[in-house]
Amino acid sequence: MNNNFVFEPNLDAKTIHIVREFNAPIEKVWRAWTEPGLIEKWIAPKPWIAQTKIMNFTVGGIWLYAMVSPEGQKHWSRFEFTAIENGSSFSSTNMFSDEDGNTAAGAPKSYTETKFTAIEGNRTKVDVLKTFTDAATIKMFAERGFKEGTIMGYNQLDELLASESN
């Protein structure tokens, strides 16, 4: 099935626009993006896992969570919710932090606006617009993804090697 995945960086606007369709009703997709027990199940690329310390899904509330590497190394992030339209959209300010949610002065920041739309066939379109304070910030966030993605790649290689030796 075509999920109509879009990943569109715009360096002039310092934005990344991400769109994806899911084969599930909007209520379910909304829950998967806003309930910590569910977000944790998809946000971390395996074998990394996500662990929530605080989730207060209200305007002004935060989601403090760690991406945990297979070696137990924790990378903390803090999302602060700036707007919530229940069942249809939410916005947040995202920063890297320590385990208590403290952020360094001048630390890279991104703003995320996530919108949910019910589409034909009981499916849902999610539209994510990320805005970065500067181009270097995009690198910081991408770098994090790169690290996690690389480890995932190694893991897949291990699996492949294991199956080859059987």
Next chain:
Amino acid sequence: MDIRRDIYQAIADPTRRAILTLLTISALTPNAIAAHFGSSRQAVSKHIQILAECGAVDQDQRGREIYYKLNIDKMKEIDHWMEAFRKLWEIRFDQLDNLLNDI
């Protein structure tokens, strides 16, 4: 003072991005680059200097003239990071597809 710069400083400024776009077509002298912009020759020189410090452009001496050309490998670094970020989101969404089947 540490003057080492990274490629993201090259693209952080709209004039520098415009210079890089110009150079994708051909190598140019500083005068030819400046002719494309309303800003002063000095201002454009400063941008070219930053681009050179970032490794985004290389100098090419041709007779008496210095031409600036794009350093394609350096520019690919940006694509590289962006591709990694894109990949991360693809992986997340595939995992989310599976989760949505289960809840």
